[in-house]
Amino acid sequence: xxxxxxxxxxxxxxxxxxxxxxxxxxxxxxxxxxxxxxxxxxxxxxxxxxxxxxxxxxxxxxxxxxxxxxxxxxxxxxxxxxxxxxxxxxxxxxxxxxxxxxxxxxxxxxxxxxxxxxxxxxxxxxxxxxxxxxxxxxxxxxxxxxxxxxxxxxxxxxxxxxxxxxxxxxxxxxxxxxxxxxxxxxxxxxxxxxxxxxxxxxxxxxxxxxxxxxxxxxxxxxxxxxxxxxxxxx
Amino acid sequence: xxxxxxxxxxxxxxxxxxxxxxxxxxxxxxxxxxxxxxxxxxxxxxxxxxxxxxxxxxxxxxxxxxxxxxxxxxxxxxxxxxxxxxxxxxxxxxxxxxxxxxxxxxxxxxxxxxxxxxxxxxxxxxxxxxxxxxxxxxxxxxxxxxxxxxxxxxxxxxxxxxxxxxxxxxxxxxxxxxxxxxxxxxxxxxxxxxxxxxxxxxxxxxxxxxxxxxxxxxxxxxxxxxxxxxxxxxxxxxxxxxxxxxxxxxxxxxxxxxxxxxxxxxxxxxxxxxxxxxxxxxxxxxxxxxxxxxxxxxxxxxxxxxxxxxxxxxxxxxxxx
Numbered sequence: 001x002x003x004x005x006x007x008x009x010x011x012x013x014x015x016x017x018x019x020x021x022x023x024x025x026x027x028x029x030x031x032x033x034x035x036x037x038x039x040x041x042x043x044x045x046x047x048x049x050x051x052x053x054x055x056x057x058x059x060x061x062x063x064x065x066x067x068x069x070x071x072x073x074x075x076x077x078x079x080x081x082x083x084x085x086x087x088x089x090x091x092x093x094x095x096x097x098x099x100x101x102x103x104x105x106x107x108x109x110x111x112x113x114x115x116x117x118x119x120x121x122x123x124x125x126x127x128x129x130x131x132x133x134x135x136x137x138x139x140x141x142x143x144x145x146x147x148x149x150x151x152x153x154x155x156x157x158x159x160x161x162x163x164x165x166x167x168x169x170x171x172x173x174x175x176x177x178x179x180x181x182x183x184x185x186x187x188x189x190x191x192x193x194x195x196x197x198x199x200x201x202x203x204x205x206x207x208x209x210x211x212x213x214x215x216x217x218x219x220x221x222x223x224x225x226x227x228x229x230x231x232x233x234x
Numbered sequence: 235x236x237x238x239x240x241x242x243x244x245x246x247x248x249x250x251x252x253x254x255x256x257x258x259x260x261x262x263x264x265x266x267x268x269x270x271x272x273x274x275x276x277x278x279x280x281x282x283x284x285x286x287x288x289x290x291x292x293x294x295x296x297x298x299x300x301x302x303x304x305x306x307x308x309x310x311x312x313x314x315x316x317x318x319x320x321x322x323x324x325x326x327x328x329x330x331x332x333x334x335x336x337x338x339x340x341x342x343x344x345x346x347x348x349x350x351x352x353x354x355x356x357x358x359x360x361x362x363x364x365x366x367x368x369x370x371x372x373x374x375x376x377x378x379x380x381x382x383x384x385x386x387x388x389x390x391x392x393x394x395x396x397x398x399x400x401x402x403x404x405x406x407x408x409x410x411x412x413x414x415x416x417x418x419x420x421x422x423x424x425x426x427x428x429x430x431x432x433x434x435x436x437x438x439x440x441x442x443x444x445x446x447x448x449x450x451x452x453x454x455x456x457x458x459x460x461x462x463x464x465x466x467x468x469x470x471x472x473x474x475x476x477x478x479x480x481x482x483x484x485x486x487x488x489x490x491x492x493x494x495x496x497x498x499x500x501x502x503x504x505x506x507x508x509x510x511x512x513x514x515x516x517x518x519x520x521x522x523x524x525x526x527x528x529x530x531x532x533x534x535x536x537x538x539x540x541x542x543x544x545x546x547x548x549x550x551x552x553x554x555x
Contacts, residue, residue, distance in 0.1 A: 035273035035280040037287060045288035053285075071242030078281030078288075148296050149303065166257075167296045168303055169345050171373075171386070173258040178384040178405050179373040184258065192254030196247050199289035 030085035037082040048093035049081060054205025055094075056101055059129060068108045074203070077101045098128040151201045155194050162190035163198075242278065249282035253290050347371050348388070351502045351526060353480065361395030362402065367421075367480045368502045368525070388501075389421035391478055394435075409441040409458050418450075419477050424497070426460035431469065431477040476522070485525045492517045492535060492552065499528040506549040507532050514541060514552060 037045065053074065060070045077100045081087070090096045152160055158180075165176040166187075173191065177184040252269050255261060261269070273280040348354050348366045355365040360381065364372055370388025374381075378400070383392070385406040394402045396415030404411040406420050409428040416435025422428055430439060432450045440447040442462035450456055450466065453474055458464040469477070476486040485502070487495050493515030496507035502525040509515045517539055523531040529543075532550040536543040542555040 035270060035277075035283075037284045042284065042287040043291050045284055046291035050285070050288045050292050069242060071246075072278055075242060075245065075278035075281035075285070078284045079277035080281075082280060082284045144295075145298055148293070149299055152296065152299075164303065165373075167293055168299055169373075170297065171345075175373075175384070175386050178386070179375065181375075181380075181382055181405070188254050188258050189251075191257055192251040195253050195257075195286055195290055195293075196250030198293060199246070199250060199286050202289055202292060203285065 031080070031083040032085050034083060035079075041082060041087070044087055044093075045078065045081060048087075048090075049078070049097050050202060052094045052097055053203040055129075056097060057204060059098065060101060060105065063105070065105055065109060068105055073101050073104050073108070076104045080104070095128055102128070151198055154201075155197060159190045159194045159197075162187050163194040166191060240276070240278075242282075245276070245279050245282045246286070248272070249279065249286040252283055253286035256287065257290055345371060345373050345386075350504060353483070360397065360400075363393045365391040365393075365478075365481055367391075385420050385422060387422060389419065389480070391417070391419045391433075391481065393417045408443075409439060410444075411437050411439050413437040416452075428458045430456040430458075431474060433474055433478070479522060480525060483525050484522050485531075486522050487531075488520045488522075490519060491515060492519055492539075495519060495531070495535070496552075499525070499531065502526065503528050504548060505529060508549050508551040509553075510551070511553065514539075514554070 056077075057070055057074065060073060077097065080100050081097070087093075152163060155163060161180060162176050165171045165179055166173060171179065173187045174184055177187045180187065252272070255265065255269075269283075273283050346354070346356055346364070346366060348368060348370045350369050352369075353365065353367055355363055357363045358374060358376065358381070360376060362381065364374070364383065366372060367389040370390055371386040372390055373384040373386060375384075376382070381394075381397070381400055381402040383402075383404050385404055392402070392404060392413075394413050394415050394417065398414060402413050402415075404420055406428045407422050407426070409420075409430070411418065411420060411430055413435060416437055417433040418435075418437055419431045419433070420428065428441070430437070430450065432452055432454050434452050436452075437450050438447070439450060439456055439458075441458045441464065446458070446462055446464055448456060448464065448466050453468050453471070454466055455469045455473075455477075456464060456466045473488075476488065479486045485498055487498070490498065493509055493512075496509055496515075499505075499507055505528045507528050519535055519539070521534075523534075529545060529550050532543040532552055535541075536552050540555070541552055544551045544553065
């Protein structure tokens with residue numbers, strides 16, 4: 001069994017018989033049938049994966065992968081990292097993330113009816129780039145804080161207020177509601193909006209959505225991709 | 235033929251909304267089940283949700299921006315939801331709105347806090363003042379129409395400058411106190427009771443989503459229970475005076491039991507007064523003591539009640555000799 005068959009099984013999502021012992025490229029990994037991450041896993045993703053996402057996106061979008069969408073590949077890659085039973089064995093999360101994304105992309109290409117041999121060969125032979133400018137080092141310290149401050153300041157005013165009270169003052173959402181004189185549901189909406197905006201900014205390294213995945217968003221309402229659950233009959 | 239599928243952007247937006255709900259805390263069983271079903275329907279959703287949660291954890295480091303951080307509204311939104319920096323003309327157009335907003339932001343974000351045993355008086359720019367008792371957090375926000383203060387924890391005395399055009403509202407755990415100009419104390423008790431004592435003037439109170447409401451005049455005290463039931467009673471002049479004894483660093487114990495007093499001291503000091511015997515805890519005491527001296531109080535109380543007080547480590551135990 002190789003990484004591709006692993007991905008094929010994953011690609012079929014929850015309908016797949018949950019025989020959970022799978023092999024990813026980095027040794028034996030057990031994938032759990034869960035969709036939601038534990039707090040611990042979310043923290044690991046925050047520290048070890050999210051900072052590499054902009055680099056991953058840049059790397060993926062340089063490839064010629066017809067019909068594949070970088071956004072889909074990124075989302076599916078996170079889903080796999082959630083389902084890993086353990087991440088303790090992962091010494092180099094950045095390389096691991098790239099490997100997972102590559103296998104998701106390959107699986108998507110293989111699923112297509114028509115794909116040139118060259119494309120497939122090129123994708124299969126993709127070299128994970130060496131870890132030159134470590135994003136974690138780059139964004140460390142003051143520079144990163146400055147970047148965060150800028151991002152927060154770009155939020156719509158009410159959103160920014162709610163976010164600052166919640167994250168920097170450490171109030172609960174309920175307390176933020178009392179402080180702003182609005183309902184808790186309104187605060188939840190502000191926080192959701194702030195999170196959507198900031199997740200994008202962090203994950204794309206400051207580029208907005210249209211810059212890194214223009215292929216589909218504005219032009220098509222339909223597509224087929226690695227993540228398309230509604231597959232044509234194989 | 236390909237079937238239409240949910241776009242990655244739509245999934246990301248839904249995932250952020252779920253992450254915000256998780257961030258709010260206290261998701262019901264039904265909500266959790268809905269989230270699980272939503273995420274299980276497509277690995278891209280599960281991945282997007284994990285990514286939004288990860289971003290939320292990542293953003294915890296924003297706390298390092300410090301309490302002085304003010305979000306500068308540098309940009310405005312256009313119809314597309316994109317942002318652009320304000321240019322000269324835009325700035326003029328938006329100036330009126332932003333000026334008020336800037337003021338609001340500065341104050342809304344100034345959480346005022348006292349630690350255990352601390353007391354602090356802060357003046358608000360419009361002339362009112364708030365005196366915070368021990369272990370208290372208040373969050374004022376002022377704009378041209380309203381003066382609003384959230385009492386998040388603890389107890390505070392509000393001395394409100396008269397301003398006919400702008401009422402002054404204190405919000406404390408679902409109890410709302412609205413005044414024009416007066417002086418009153420609001421306390422959030424550990425058991426969820428909110429109490430209000432009016433020293434001067436008139437205040438309008440409401441609670442339980444305005445189901446309950448009561449006008450209080452000078453000398454009135456109101457206690458609102460967590461279930462929304464409330465009692466209003468007039469206080470004697472000396473009791474009103476004593477309601478702010480804490481401003482002089484004193485604690486008023488008149489009419490309290492020994493157990494109540496131990497709890498009262500616990501608000502101000504880490505040194506705990508321990509009472510193992512319920513019969514001792516029910517003994518009534520009286521007097522005014524320094525908030526910073528639970529040990530002295532315990533010894534004096536023991537002496538007057540024919541008991542013993544033993545100090546060990548960070549606690550004083552009152553017990554039968």
